[in-house]
Amino acid sequence: MSKISSVLVVVVLLFATSALAETYTWVDSSGTLNFSDDLSQVPRKYRKKVKVRGDMGPGMPAEVESKEEMSASKEKGETAKDTEKGNTAKSGKAAKADKKDGLYGGKSGASWKKEFDSVRDQIDAVDKQMEANNSRMQQGKMTRSEYLSNEYSNRSLQQKRNELIGKLESLNEQATKAGLPSEFR
Numbered sequence: 001m002s003k004i005s006s007v008l009v010v011v012v013l014l015f016a017t018s019a020l021a022e023t024y025t026w027v028d029s030s031g032t033l034n035f036s037d038d039l040s041q042v043p044r045k046y047r048k049k050v051k052v053r054g055d056m057g058p059g060m061p062a063e064v065e066s067k068e069e070m071s072a073s074k075e076k077g078e079t080a081k082d083t084e085k086g087n088t089a090k091s092g093k094a095a096k097a098d099k100k101d102g103l104y105g106g107k108s109g110a111s112w113k114k115e116f117d118s119v120r121d122q123i124d125a126v127d128k129q130m131e132a133n134n135s136r137m138q139q140g141k142m143t144r145s146e147y148l149s150n151e152y153s154n155r156s157l158q159q160k161r162n163e164l165i166g167k168l169e170s171l172n173e174q175a176t177k178a179g180l181p182s183e184f185r
Contacts, residue, residue, distance in 0.1 A: 023053040031106025105178030113184045
């Protein structure tokens, strides 16, 4: 019985150490939030801005300071709360600077517009394909297998259209959070 207990303890400890793994997050130049569990996978130019996220379980802080921030705050004699307040103030200043520079959520208005137009163009293309299939089906000069194939194609196209509509809605929510004016949507 003691062998089973000791094996069980070893297995539990192995899983417990992997649960405490750190995750590194950073925002790249295009405004994309990236994640990695290996610091060496973070590009060098973003390592100073990397955020270290530890265990996200209950009772743990959601975000842990990066090693550079901790050493800098120790040198200055700041506490973690002081550093957090400074980071919040910096992010507020960065948001104001973004608006002044014409950036919304790290992207320019033209970039947002291009993304919105791309999704809308994809929806239009799907609509045209569905319309072409429907006109073929209404002609009545096709075999049963061709008719069923068109019907199946329309169902697939409708599903793709629904996904694109969801993507457009998600993009709109992101744009709203970033404070993007309606002229770029």
